[in-house]
Amino acid sequence: MKRQIPLMIVLILGLLFVAHVFIPSKISTDYLEWFMKWTKVIGPFAIVLGVFSLVYVHYNKIKRKAPNWGYSIVTLTALVVTTAVGFIWGIQEGTPYMWIFKNFNVPLGATMFSLLAFYIASAAYKAFRARSVEATVLLVAAIIVMLGRVSIGQAITHWIPDITEWILNVPNLAAKRGIALGVGLGMTATSLKIMLGIERSYLGGKD
Amino acid sequence: MTETIGIWIAAFLTLCMFSFLYKDNPFYKFAEHLFVGVSMGYYIPYTYYNAFIPYAYNPLFLKKEYILIIPFIIGFLYWFRFSSKFSWVSRYPIAFGMGMVGMGVPMSMHATVLVQMRSMMLPLDNINIILIFVGTISILLYFFFSKAHEGVYGKFTSVGIWFMMVGFGASFGYTVMARISLLIGRIQFLLGDWLGLIK
Numbered sequence: 377m378k379r380q381i382p383l384m385i386v387l388i389l390g391l392l393f394v395a396h397v398f399i400p401s402k403i404s405t406d407y408l409e410w411f412m413k414w415t416k417v418i419g420p421f422a423i424v425l426g427v428f429s430l431v432y433v434h435y436n437k438i439k440r441k442a443p444n445w446g447y448s449i450v451t452l453t454a455l456v457v458t459t460a461v462g463f464i465w466g467i468q469e470g471t472p473y474m475w476i477f478k479n480f481n482v483p484l485g486a487t488m489f490s491l492l493a494f495y496i497a498s499a500a501y502k503a504f505r506a507r508s509v510e511a512t513v514l515l516v517a518a519i520i521v522m523l524g525r526v527s528i529g530q531a532i533t534h535w536i537p538d539i540t541e542w543i544l545n546v547p548n549l550a551a552k553r554g555i556a557l558g559v560g561l562g563m564t565a566t567s568l569k570i571m572l573g574i575e576r577s578y579l580g581g582k583d
Numbered sequence: 584m585t586e587t588i589g590i591w592i593a594a595f596l597t598l599c600m601f602s603f604l605y606k607d608n609p610f611y612k613f614a615e616h617l618f619v620g621v622s623m624g625y626y627i628p629y630t631y632y633n634a635f636i637p638y639a640y641n642p643l644f645l646k647k648e649y650i651l652i653i654p655f656i657i658g659f660l661y662w663f664r665f666s667s668k669f670s671w672v673s674r675y676p677i678a679f680g681m682g683m684v685g686m687g688v689p690m691s692m693h694a695t696v697l698v699q700m701r702s703m704m705l706p707l708d709n710i711n712i713i714l715i716f717v718g719t720i721s722i723l724l725y726f727f728f729s730k731a732h733e734g735v736y737g738k739f740t741s742v743g744i745w746f747m748m749v750g751f752g753a754s755f756g757y758t759v760m761a762r763i764s765l766l767i768g769r770i771q772f773l774l775g776d777w778l779g780l781i782k
Binding site: 378379381382383385386388389390391392393394396397398411413414415416417418419420421422423424425426427428430444447448450451452453454455456457458459462463466467473475476477478479480481482483484485486487488489490491492493494496497500510511513514515516517518519520521522525526542543544545546547548549550551552553554555556557558559560561563564566567568570571578579580 | 585589590592593594596597600601603604612613614615616617618619620621622623624625626627628629630631632634635638639642643651653654655657658659661662664665670671674675676677678679680681682683684685686687688689690691692694695696699700702703711714715716717718719720721722723725726743744745746747748749750751752753754755756757758759760762763765766768769772
């Protein structure tokens with residue numbers, strides 16, 4: 377009941393999906409349509425888990441007066457205000473909800489990811505210092521691709537954009553293809569393991 | 584007026600985030616926690632209006648498709664995750680979603696194995712196609728651990744490492760450039776939209 381039924385659900389739905397791909401017919405198309413329709417109904421309920429988890433963590437930090445608990449008030453206030461604004465005024469263009477998205481979410485997200493430009497550079501320096509021939513190959517390929525994507529590369533010599541194109545279309549393609557073949561086989565094996573109930577860690581829990 | 588306030592808030596938050604380049608500080612912590620709250624707050628109404636209303640509420644309550652009561656109930660079962668005694672009930676909606684892996688078997692085999700192999704099996708009539716062929720085979724053999732990587736075989740598999748290093752270098756270069764373009768965007772915002780120093 378606790379494990380067997382979920383495993384049976386995965387096996388039966390999984391086999392039906394395999395049949396859907398190999399036996400194209402109206403029944404298999406209807407099955408896919410039915411599954412997608414039900415998944416779209418079930419999906420939104422999962423967001424409650426995320427919200428509850430976030431509120432629970434920050435509420436406990438405030439309650440216990442844990443270090444930096446004041447910032448948890450910021451998180452919960454932002455959560456409540458943004459949600460309330462979305463439900464009161466709607467989410468169309470021109471509403472306060474979109475104003476918050478444009479002036480809070482967008483700059484915070486873009487700046488956070490742009491910070492990685494600095495850290496990726498220092499991490500690269502530490503990781504790729506040309507200690508071996510292979511590391512040097514990586515470093516040279518990265519530098520050529522970076523230069524080939526900006527106008528300064530063209531200004532240095534017109535060879536750089538050409539070499540960049542060659543790197544991307546030949547050795548890079550070979551590398552991506554070799555890795556993709558391995559990933560594909562791995563995905564197939566993992567999917568089979570899940571379907572057959574060999575891999576069941578997604579069920580969580582002990583019993 | 585609202586636009587000006589918005590620009591000043593966005594500029595302040597951008598600077599708060601950039602302050603982390605100096606060191607972790609209260610301004611960065613404030614911006615970081617605000618980001619988490621606002622992001623989650625953004626997705627709640629978004630999911631409600633774009634997923635729950637059109638795919639769950641309207642079909643069930645307006646179009647009277649009563650069969651959808653079943654997925655409604657399955658969806659509710661997610662919430663048993665909060666109960667220590669009945670958390671196993673939440674495995675049912677998870678299992679329903681996991682059924683999709685059945686599609687993964689033939690689709691991943693087709694898209695990432697068969698299509699890639701078909702693209703590789705071309706007449707070896709120019710140097711680039713030969714290089715791609717040799718590179719792919721040497722990478723695959725590099726990950727084949729049933730035979731010791733020594734002698735001629737070992738030398739051939741080490742060619743695979745070279746191809747992978749070039750591939751990783753190219754991916755790294757692309758990632759750096761994507762981050763740099765985001766950084767340029769933020770600098771343009773600060774100097775252009777906020778301070779008006781550039782047009």
